[in-house]
Amino acid sequence: MVVKVTLKDGSIREYQKGTTLARVAADISGRLGREALAASLDGRLVDLATPLERDAGVVFYTFDDEEGRQVFRHSTSHVLAQAVQRLFPGTRLAIGPAIADGFYYDFDSPVRFTPEMLEKIQAEMESIVEEDLSFERLDMSRQEALEFFRRAGEDYKVELINDLPENAAISCYRQGEFTDLCAGPHVPSTGRLKSLKLTGLAGAYWRGSEKNKMLQRIYGTSFPRKSMLDDYLFRIEEAKKRDHRRLGTELDLFSIQEEGPGFPFFHPKGMVLRNELERFWREVHRKRGYQEVRTPIILNRSLWERSGHWDHYRENMYFTRIDDSDYAVKPMNCPGSILIYKSRLHSYRDLPVRLAELGLVHRHELSGVLHGLMRVRCFTQDDAHIFMLPDQVKDEITGVIDLVDYFYSVFGFKYRVELSTKPEKAMGTEEIWELATGALEDALKSKETDYKVNEGDGAFYGPKIDFHLEDCLGRTWQCGTIQLDFLMPEKFDLSYIGEDGQKHRPVMIHRVVFGSMERFIGILTEHFGGAFPVWLAPVQVRVLPITDRQLDYGREVTARLEREEIRAELDDRNEKINYKIREAQGLKIPYMLVVGNREAENGTVAVRHRSAGDLGPAGLEEFVSRIREEIRTRSV
RNA sequence: GCCGCCGCAGCUCAAUGGCAGAGCAGCCGCCUUGUAAGCGGGAGGUCCGGGUUCGACUCCCGGCGGCGGCUCCA
Numbered sequence A: 001m002v003v004k005v006t007l008k009d010g011s012i013r014e015y016q017k018g019t020t021l022a023r024v025a026a027d028i029s030g031r032l033g034r035e036a037l038a039a040s041l042d043g044r045l046v047d048l049a050t051p052l053e054r055d056a057g058v059v060f061y062t063f064d065d066e067e068g069r070q071v072f073r074h075s076t077s078h079v080l081a082q083a084v085q086r087l088f089p090g091t092r093l094a095i096g097p098a099i100a101d102g103f104y105y106d107f108d109s110p111v112r113f114t115p116e117m118l119e120k121i122q123a124e125m126e127s128i129v130e131e132d133l134s135f136e137r138l139d140m141s142r143q144e145a146l147e148f149f150r151r152a153g154e155d156y157k158v159e160l161i162n163d164l165p166e167n168a169a170i171s172c173y174r175q176g177e178f179t180d181l182c183a184g185p186h187v188p189s190t191g192r193l194k195s196l197k198l199t200g201l202a203g204a205y206w207r208g209s210e211k212n213k214m215l216q217r218i219y220g221t222s223f224p225r226k227s228m229l230d231d232y233l234f235r236i237e238e239a240k241k242r243d244h245r246r247l248g249t250e251l252d253l254f255s256i257q258e259e260g261p262g263f264p265f266f267h268p269k270g271m272v273l274r275n276e277l278e279r280f281w282r283e284v285h286r287k288r289g290y291q292e293v294r295t296p297i298i299l300n301r302s303l304w305e306r307s308g309h310w311d312h313y314r315e316n317m318y319f320t321r322i323d324d325s326d327y328a329v330k331p332m333n334c335p336g337s338i339l340i341y342k343s344r345l346h347s348y349r350d351l352p353v354r355l356a357e358l359g360l361v362h363r364h365e366l367s368g369v370l371h372g373l374m375r376v377r378c379f380t381q382d383d384a385h386i387f388m389l390p391d392q393v394k395d396e397i398t399g400v401i402d403l404v405d406y407f408y409s410v411f412g413f414k415y416r417v418e419l420s421t422k423p424e425k426a427m428g429t430e431e432i433w434e435l436a437t438g439a440l441e442d443a444l445k446s447k448e449t450d451y452k453v454n455e456g457d458g459a460f461y462g463p464k465i466d467f468h469l470e471d472c473l474g475r476t477w478q479c480g481t482i483q484l485d486f487l488m489p490e491k492f493d494l495s496y497i498g499e500d501g502q503k504h505r506p507v508m509i510h511r512v513v514f515g516s517m518e519r520f521i522g523i524l525t526e527h528f529g530g531a532f533p534v535w536l537a538p539v540q541v542r543v544l545p546i547t548d549r550q551l552d553y554g555r556e557v558t559a560r561l562e563r564e565e566i567r568a569e570l571d572d573r574n575e576k577i578n579y580k581i582r583e584a585q586g587l588k589i590p591y592m593l594v595v596g597n598r599e600a601e602n603g604t605v606a607v608r609h610r611s612a613g614d615l616g617p618a619g620l621e622e623f624v625s626r627i628r629e630e631i632r633t634r635s636v
Numbered sequence B: 001g002c003c004g005c006c007g008c009a010g011c012u013c014a015a016u017g018g019c020a021g022a023g024c025a026g027c028c029g030c031c032u033u034g035u036a037a038g039c040g041g042g043a044g045g046u047c048c049g050g051g052u053u054c055g056a057c058u059c060c061c062g063g064c065g066g067c068g069g070c071u072c073c074a
Helices: A021-028 A030-035 A066-087 A115-131 A142-151 A155-163 A226-240 A244-250 A268-287 A301-307 A334-342 A390-411 A430-446 A487-491 A517-528 A548-563 A577-586 A597-602 A620-632
Strands: A002-006 A012-016 A038-041 A044-046 A056-061 A102-108 A136-140 A170-175 A178-181 A195-205 A214-223 A298-300 A318-322 A325-329 A353-362 A378-388 A416-420 A451-454 A464-470 A476-485 A507-516 A541-545 A568-570 A591-595 A604-609 A613-619
Touching (some): A012 A021, A021 A030, A021 A056, A038 A066, A056 A066, A066 A115, A066 A170, A066 A178, A066 A195, A102 A195, A115 A195, A115 A214, A142 A155, A142 A178, A155 A178, A214 A226, A268 A353, A268 A517, A298 A301, A301 A334, A301 A487, A334 A378, A334 A487, A334 A507, A378 A390, A390 A430, A390 A464, A390 A507, A416 A430, A430 A464, A430 A476, A464 A517, A476 A487, A476 A517, A507 A517, A541 A548, A548 A568, A548 A597, A548 A620, A613 A620
Parallel strands (some): A002 A056, A541 A568, A541 A591
Antiparallel strands (some): A002 A012, A038 A044, A038 A056, A102 A214, A136 A170, A170 A178, A195 A214, A318 A325, A353 A378, A378 A507, A416 A464, A464 A476, A476 A507, A604 A613
């Protein structure tokens, strides 16, 4: 009997029923036969060993496809588990999925793994690849599977099986002596997993809950070719050079010292950057109808009890006493802003009221999570609280979405959007949460934004839209967020006078765009690898005299630039020009002006750009107007 | 907070129980220099507290801090 196979280009081929997908791939082309890792059969991801039973649409996946890479890495994680059980019998298996650039497997083992053992495990994995064991799918009944893993002492697998839905198909995969519970699919055999490397060792809680036992997680990655692995490792090394912690030191932007873990120090150059960002921020916010405020860092306990922070946020707060009463250091700016709103009566005509605050907050974060400027214990949020009429909610939310998009586009950032819903520790009723979450969702839909839902990740007083940016290693950090809040207005008995002359309850939005100045500067630093756009560069121009005979002219040039409010430095050291250029390049200063006799005589400068290189001579005034334009337009 | 690793000069790294070293940066001097490292000289250090030892950077215990994860969040 013949079955028809429809390929992704729309072409149709005919095969005998029972022909495996591997044969089909090889029939299409020799190359596809060698490179195909898995396939989808009418949209279902399957092994290449799967036989054709009926007419179907088939797509083959190779390492070039996300699906192919996932299958490849997941298969490698099985090899890891096999190697570990060969070397360390008695080790129980938890889970071992593929992740962005590789895979991991979690183990519960009587032995404590060390980096040296990792090398042995990797060697064992390589020999399993050498053995070229085929991955064999075993469909099992729930009963069979439970018995099998119970006998093997694999308690975690038993727990996983028990938690599978009633009607779930249960399958295992076997390669050689090793069998693991797995939905699949897998590559045909271990021999395909040519080039692999174990990259890390870490603790991880079973099922991601700190209440559970901590397991040992081994991270790794794999590729079909050694050269691809080498490229990957090289890229990682290059990315590390953009790490904001490293650049922060090299470029003298900031430091974090033992005396204040998680409390960053901003150095003069870092402050220039920060002030430029704030200047830009104020300019835009003024235009968008925000009014700037500033509220105190330390406020009385009663305020925090009223806001709900005392009950819901206490473990993240710092406390102090003043004249025998309790005070807290603010972890958020909202209660302060609310007090300003409450300090006078508001008419419906005044709304929305948008109070913006570059507010310094302190939060006690667990020591293990601190990370350069990305995760700190004190930071300045570019906060704002919008008090509005219920029917202004949608416009205000979309307005903030537009604002965030505008800011990020200025820096050339790509971002991801997530919608975070009601957490376990939340105030307020289910209905209010549904209302607020629905409003955020509506706004996202009306903007046709792609977003992912993050269940249970909202703030304790409301759901939020989060904007995530990537660091140099592809880790993402929440920066902007928009939170819709019906609860604080209630708690603080906020009101406005409506058309009817009666008091009504306003709705509130909490929002940040940069997120925190600290985190944003971290992201910015990694994004540009320290080579900030001219408008942000702490030093925009360095003047480099060839010899000290041109020092006077160099001073003149520097002074001229400074009169134009261009941040310029003179390198007046008695050094060779190559040396001065090398250093300025290392500091990623956008423009270097080389001045020697020729320039001094003609009133010109020899312009060098940090990435374009030598741009030749230019009149000083010409250079001034060019760079001023570049700064004015904030070009990146 | 939890798991693993790590902590030596401003930075990057040597020194496995026996006098603590190198490169770069900084300082001094020489060189007067044309688009990514000129030459020479001096100065500078073992995270903190205990313990073992004739002797500890090194081994042990505790603390503090960092890195990578987990959990948690801007």
